[in-house]
Amino acid sequence: MKAILESYQITQIVKYRYPFLLIDKVTEYVKGERLKAVKAVSMGEPYFAGHFPDFPIMPGVLITEALAQASSLMMVLDSLDWQAGSRILASEPTSMGVLGSVQISFLQSVLPGNLLELEVSIDWKKGSASSVNVKASVEGSVCAKGKITVMSVDKSKISS
Secondary structure, eight states, X not given: OOOSEEHHHHTTTSOOOTXXXXXXXXXXXXXXXXXXXXXXXXXXXXXXXXXXXXXXXXXXXXXXXXXXXXXXXXXXXXXXXOOTTSOOOSOOOEEEEEEEXXXXXXXXXXXXXXXXXXXXXXXXXXXXXXXXXXXXXXXXXXXXXXXXXXXXXXXXXXXX
């Protein structure tokens, strides 16, 4: 799986950092259509200490967050008009957030040592909001799938 964006490049685009950055690399991106990314799930992840000590599994909420981060990353790349192989521009006029609707079905556990493959694709787009079809899988077996709605938000309009 060849990376088109590595983790250090992803941190130039999104403001998440370890331990909350849940995307290790981007392997495919088609502007306005889809993005594929991966998360290497390691036993060293802090949540495994308590979820669960005798049978560690990645929490569904973090699988959902990884899919939301992949969805948001795709939308930011679209807004930056980024092309694979291009440099990442330092300016970021918008930030992304999950909006309203998150519908995810969990079908299989994600365990330490798994390579979690994240696939997101646009279902519909209206203005700054988009509905994104999402799927997380391990070695071709679907672990979670559903839809997430994301929206670009002008940072200057967010009150502190």
